[in-house]
Amino acid sequence: TAVVATGELRLNGTEYNRGILKACAAYVMQDDLLNGTFTVRETLDFTARLKLPPSYTPARRQESIDEVSGKMGLTHILNVIVGDPLHKGISGGERKRLCVAMELLTKPALLFLDEPTSGLDSVTALSLVRSLRALSDSGACTIVCTIHQPQAKIFALFDNLLLLKAGVIMYQGPAGGALAAFAEVGYPCPDSENPANHFLDVITPPSELNSNNVSISAEAEAKLIERFGIVEVDLRAGISRPLRSTRVFLPWTQQTYVLFVRSMHELLRRRDMMATQLCQTLAMALVVGMLFYQIGDTQTSIEMRMPVLCFITNNQGMFGAMMIVNSFPAERMLSLRERASGSYNASAYFLAKTTAETIMTAVYPIIFAVIVYLLIGFQLVASKLFLFVWFVLLAHLAATSLALAVSSIARITDYAVIIVSLLLEISRLFGGFYLSPKQLPKYFSFIDAVSYVKYVYTAIGLNELDGLKLVCTPSELDPIDGSCPVTSGQQTIDKLGLNYISIGGCFGVLLIYIVFVRAIAYLGLRYVKN
Numbered sequence: 103t104a105v106v107a108t109g110e111l112r113l114n115g116t117e118y119n120r121g122i123l124k125a126c127a128a129y130v131m132q133d134d135l136l137n138g139t140f141t142v143r144e145t146l147d148f149t150a151r152l153k154l155p156p157s158y159t160p161a162r163r164q165e166s167i168d169e170v171s172g173k174m175g176l177t178h179i180l181n182v183i184v185g186d187p188l189h190k191g192i193s194g195g196e197r198k199r200l201c202v203a204m205e206l207l208t209k210p211a212l213l214f215l216d217e218p219t220s221g222l223d224s225v226t227a228l229s230l231v232r233s234l235r236a237l238s239d240s241g242a243c244t245i246v247c248t249i250h251q252p253q254a255k256i257f258a259l260f261d262n263l264l265l266l267k268a269g270v271i272m273y274q275g276p277a278g279g280a281l282a283a284f285a286e287v288g289y290p291c292p293d294s295e296n297p298a299n300h301f302l303d304v305i306t307p308p309s310e311l312n313s314n315n316v317s318i319s320a321e322a323e324a325k326l327i328e329r330f331g332i333v334e335v336d337l338r339a340g341i342s343r344p345l346r347s348t349r350v351f352l353p354w355t356q357q358t359y360v361l362f363v364r365s366m367h368e369l370l371r372r373r374d375m376m377a378t379q380l381c382q383t384l385a386m387a388l389v390v391g392m393l394f395y396q397i398g399d400t401q402t403s404i405e406m407r408m409p410v411l412c413f414i415t416n417n418q419g420m421f422g423a424m425m426i427v428n429s430f431p432a433e434r435m436l437s438l439r440e441r442a443s444g445s446y447n448a449s450a451y452f453l454a455k456t457t458a459e460t461i462m463t464a465v466y467p468i469i470f471a472v473i474v475y476l477l478i479g480f481q482l483v484a485s486k487l488f489l490f491v492w493f494v495l496l497a498h499l500a501a502t503s504l505a506l507a508v509s510s511i512a513r514i515t516d517y518a519v520i521i522v523s524l525l526l527e528i529s530r531l532f533g534g535f536y537l538s539p540k541q542l543p544k545y546f547s548f549i550d551a552v553s554y555v556k557y558v559y560t561a562i563g564l565n566e567l568d569g570l571k572l573v574c575t576p577s578e579l580d581p582i583d584g585s586c587p588v589t590s591g592q593q594t595i596d597k598l599g600l601n602y603i604s605i606g607g608c609f610g611v612l613l614i615y616i617v618f619v620r621a622i623a624y625l626g627l628r629y630v631k632n
Contacts, residue, residue, distance in 0.1 A: 113212075115341030124444035125351075127212035128205035132220055134197040135436045138186025139371040142179050142200055146171065149204045151360045152445045155350035170203040174233060195226035199233065205443070206237075213237075215247035219256070228255055235259045254296040267305040272323070273330045283330070287322035357446040361454035369462045376462075379425070383466045384473070386417065391477025398479065399571065401578040404588055407566060408598075412535035414474060415558045418467045418494050419501030420526060425463070426505040427522050431515045438631060448628040456506070456620065460499065467491075467498040480566050489565045489605065493558050496612045500554035501526065503619040510626030529553040554615050561608035563600050567591030 111118070113126070136145060150163045158166075171177050176199055184200070185191015192200070198218055205213060218234070219227035231252075238245045238261075249256070263280050265273040273280050281291050284304060291300040305323075352360070369376075394410045397403040437451050471494040475487055505522050512518040530536075533555030570591030580587060588594065595601050603611075 110337060112337050113340075114343050115338040116344060126210060127214065128208065128210035129443060130198075130201050130205055130213070130215040130218060131439055132216040132218075134194075134201055135439050136184045136197060136200065137368060137436070138184050138189060138191060139368055141181050141183050142171070142176055142192065142196075143167070143181060144367070145184060145200060146180075146203060146207070148360065148364045149445070150207050152352060152357065152440075153208050153443075156352055156356055157350070166207055170206045173206065173237060174199040174203040175229075176200060176203055193226070195222050195230060198222065198230055202230075202234070206242075210243050213243045213245045215245070217248050217250055219249060219252065224253055228253065231256045231259050251302055252298050254298070257296070257298045265301055265305070267323075270327060271330055272305055272326050273301075274333060275330065283326065287325050288319075289322065351444060352446070354447060354450055357450035358454050361446060361451055362458055365455050365458035366462070369458060379463075379466055380469075382421070383470050386421075387470045387473035388477075390414070390417075391474045394478045396477075396479040399573055400575055401572065401586075401588060404572065404594060408535060408563065408594075410474075410478060411562050411566065412533065412559055414471075414494060415497050415533065415555050415562065416530050418470065418497045419529070419555065419558075422463065422467070422498040423501040423505035423522055423526060424519075426459075426502045427509050427515070427518045430506060430509040431513060431518065434510065434513070434627065437627070449624065452624045452627055459502075463498070463502070464495060467494050470494065481570060483569075486565055490562055493561045493565070493608070493612075496609070496616070497554070497558040499616050500558070500612055500619070503616050503623065504554070507619045507623040507626060510623045511630055513630065529555040532556060533559050535559060552615070554612060557603075557608040557611050557615075560600050560603060561605050561612075563598075564595065564605050564608075567595050567600070 113122070140148070146167045147163070150158075150167055154163055154166060168177075171180060176196065179192055179196060183189060183191045184197065202213075202215070202218075213234075215234070218230060222230065234245050234247070237243065257277065260277040262275065263273060263277040264271065265280065273283055275283075280301065281297055284291065284301065289300075289304050291297050390410065390413065394406055397406045397410075433455075437448075440446065441448055441451070468491055471491040472487070475490050480486070480490065504525060505518070508521045508525070509515075509518045512521055532553040568591060572586070572588050572590060574586035578587070579585065
């Protein structure tokens with residue numbers, strides 16, 4: 103059954119909402135979600151540009167960065183990259199300090215941390231908590247954190263303790279008073295025992311794997327709950343010290359600009375990925391171009407034109423979609439963390455991110471299209487080359503939009519890959535090559551209508567076949583009357599039924615498709631959070 107908790111929440115004796123909390127508080131998550139390609143300085147700089155008031159000059163932002171990096175002991179690694187599984191960077195303890203420093207830029211009155219010592223060795227954990235203690239002693243902010251089984255030296259640094267068992271309060275008050283409270287109910291802490299370990303041993307129920315003999319009795323547990331479980335709280339406490347937040351959130355246009363610059367910076371740092379994509383594009387273009395090299399204008403070229411146009415459409419869509427579906431989910435989690443802290447709006451992030459990726463990835467389908475067009479020997483007319491390149495680019499944008507929408511909703515990369523693969527296969531099947539518009543069963547027309555492949559294939563098919571003049575070799579002439587069976591591309595257009603829509607109509611449908619699918623992607627990013 104669901105548990106419903108009721109009551110009132112106050113900050114320094116006054117009511118508050120989420121906006122007020124974001125303005126005066128900061129939260130450091132347990133997972134260190136950071137961009138591994140940036141240096142520590144760049145990470146702090148982009149965070150400062152997003153979180154600090156727009157009135158701050160670059161010099162003043164730099165002062166804030168220097169201040170927090172000094173407090174958290176990051177000065178000596180400011181020019182070291184954060185790192186990821188493929189690139190060595192800063193240590194785990196330094197990553198945690200960086201996460202804290204990022205939140206301290208706004209000078210929060212409250213700092214929440216979720217298990218800040220998880221995954222750290224004892225020395226690093228102690229050093230981190232000592233830094234937090236020094237920050238608290240300076241009066242800069244109040245620090246509240248969850249922590250699991252800390253060593254004795256770390257436990258001694260805490261002022262107050264809230265001890266929970268299955269959501270029930272077993273103790274709350276000064277950390278040093280917990281030893282006396284447990285001693286009073288018959289569970290004193292041995293001299294050589296870590297107090298934190300002792301408390302957990304006492305309140306943890308025995309099991310087959312953990313059969314300790316100090317588990318608390320029902321009577322002693324009831325006494326602790328009666329004494330500490332329900333405590334009278336003065337809701338007006340601290341009202342004489344009203345919260346004063348000077349945080350000013352960045353305007354939407356400036357959020358978008360900073361996020362765009364950050365996204366471009368991130369993409370340009372991935373030189374190995376860019377080089378790989380370029381090599382892949384060149385290799386595929388050369389293979390396709392040489393396989394269908396200079397197909398000419400004879401009767402045999404008719405059988406080669408439409409298959410290669412179909413392959414080009416499918417190929418560019420698949421590569422673009424797989425690139426997005428494998429990278430977006432991880433970035434999505436980082437975006438959720440930053441948005442939760444009030445750094446920016448979802449719409450600003452989405453527009454900046456998609457614009458930067460479109461600019462950086464559009465070059466690959468353009469290079470591919472130009473190479474294959476010239477090698478294959480399609481009609482050497484500038485306007486036709488332009489339209490061919492344009493629709494290959496639209497195929498890329500349509501497929502990446504689809505992958506973006508699925509990734510923003512599915513959340514898990516494995517699920518997204520399966521769903522995107524299925525949708526791409528359906529789009530290919532109804533792309534107009536395997537079944538021409540004239541042959542398609544009516545009961546599948548609704549699927550056919552939403553296949554982006556169909557409109558790209560039809561557009562580049564009309565573009566290539568329109569105005570195409572075909573000839574016959576002596577062996578290709580009709581043996582009866584000596585005529586040439588197919589003399590123009592228009593005959594193929596009529597045969598396949600490609601003239602059911604114009605090139606302009608294909609462009610309009612693709613534009614609507616891209617906008618609609620990206621709108622779904624934005625809604626998924628905006629509202630699907632868990």
